[in-house]
Amino acid sequence: MNKAVTIIVQLIGLYFLYWVGTAIQKVLHLFIPGSVIGLVLLFALLSLKLVSEQWVQKGAGFMITHLPFFFIPATVGIISYAYIFKGKGILLIGIGMFSTALVMGLSGAVAQKMTRRMERFYE
Amino acid sequence: MNDFIIGLTVIVSTILIYWGSVTFYKKCRHIYTAPIILSTVVTIVVLLIFQIPYETYMIGGQWIDHLLGPAVVGLAYPLYQYRDMLKKMLLPVVTGTFIGAVVGITSGLFLSKWAGFSELIINSIVPKSVTTPVAMAIADTSGGAMPLAAVFVMIAGIGGVLIHPFVWRYFRLNHYIGRGVGMGSASHAIGTATSMERDDLEGSISTIAMVLSAVFVSIIAPGLTVLLL
Numbered sequence A: 001m002n003k004a005v006t007i008i009v010q011l012i013g014l015y016f017l018y019w020v021g022t023a024i025q026k027v028l029h030l031f032i033p034g035s036v037i038g039l040v041l042l043f044a045l046l047s048l049k050l051v052s053e054q055w056v057q058k059g060a061g062f063m064i065t066h067l068p069f070f071f072i073p074a075t076v077g078i079i080s081y082a083y084i085f086k087g088k089g090i091l092l093i094g095i096g097m098f099s100t101a102l103v104m105g106l107s108g109a110v111a112q113k114m115t116r117r118m119e120r121f122y123e
Numbered sequence B: 001m002n003d004f005i006i007g008l009t010v011i012v013s014t015i016l017i018y019w020g021s022v023t024f025y026k027k028c029r030h031i032y033t034a035p036i037i038l039s040t041v042v043t044i045v046v047l048l049i050f051q052i053p054y055e056t057y058m059i060g061g062q063w064i065d066h067l068l069g070p071a072v073v074g075l076a077y078p079l080y081q082y083r084d085m086l087k088k089m090l091l092p093v094v095t096g097t098f099i100g101a102v103v104g105i106t107s108g109l110f111l112s113k114w115a116g117f118s119e120l121i122i123n124s125i126v127p128k129s130v131t132t133p134v135a136m137a138i139a140d141t142s143g144g145a146m147p148l149a150a151v152f153v154m155i156a157g158i159g160g161v162l163i164h165p166f167v168w169r170y171f172r173l174n175h176y177i178g179r180g181v182g183m184g185s186a187s188h189a190i191g192t193a194t195s196m197e198r199d200d201l202e203g204s205i206s207t208i209a210m211v212l213s214a215v216f217v218s219i220i221a222p223g224l225t226v227l228l229l
Helices: A003-028 A034-047 A051-063 A072-080 A088-123 B002-027 B035-049 B053-063 B068-074 B076-081 B083-088 B090-114 B119-123 B131-143 B146-170 B178-200 B200-228
Strands: none
Touching: A003 A051, A003 B068, A034 B035, A034 B068, A034 B076, A034 B131, A034 B200, A051 B002, A051 B068, A051 B076, A051 B146, A072 B002, A072 B035, A072 B053, A072 B131, A072 B146, A088 B090, A088 B119, A088 B146, A088 B178, B002 B053, B035 B053, B035 B146, B053 B090, B068 B076, B068 B131, B076 B200, B083 B090, B083 B200, B090 B119, B090 B178, B090 B200, B119 B131, B119 B146, B131 B146, B131 B200, B146 B178, B178 B200
16 A cells, blocks of 8 residues: 555656646747656756655656556547558558668667777777 | 546546456567557457447546656656666767657658658658657647557557567667667667567667657657658
């Protein structure tokens, strides 16, 4: 029971940061989602030691472990968009896969090349 | 009062379906039985059998939706946990992930524009390489459809896991940094989970890449879309 209370209190804290992030987005008319601003904010607070790791550990850990649960309603929404994948729409699956392969290959290749160069430099 | 009962029923059933999917996945580990896929399919089948409209389902579903924002904020925690590794490998990981973000946005945009799809679809496919809640938020602010964005995220996640052995061979990715950056940049949480099962180091790099990618894509997607569309 104690653990549940801790998680709920920490979730309220995360919700508060999300709310602050959304407020910043609205005030500054940013295109970055409020949730991502909240993420950067929390990372800054943790790095500056203004927020202790223990204050978010259980709540954030709980949310990340059960992340799939929170987007079930969103993915179920495909029910309203199934028609898009009919006929020519089937192409979209191919486009998605091909673009994914490009992202994976190029981002990985660049990171790997730079790492190798750094490793050689330090040796 | 009626709405309250419908909402509560939806939330309780979603928890049960999710719990059932997780239990099943523990026994039968396969990418096609990942909890998010199983839960979604089961929920859709239930809605179709009982002829429940999506709007009715969302009376309860919106409450779960509300928690997506705080869940994204929580991703700061693993990023902070791996900060030492991030510091050491900052340049390759940041550069690789940034290139992945640009490649993902531009290739998705140009290919779907070429094929003649509508702006609603293009704006939904653009953020596909980042984790679902962030992709949905980006699609929402740029004129895409949130559920559609979630579907493209699933295509990038599951597709990436299915094709990664070929991509690794073709691009000669054999270092855990290259592999981790590739998996996290292209296939977000689904790719990260796959990396984590194989190797802790590769999994941590993938976690970092996934979070960085979410930040990069949400910063550059709106501008690039306006510029290129």
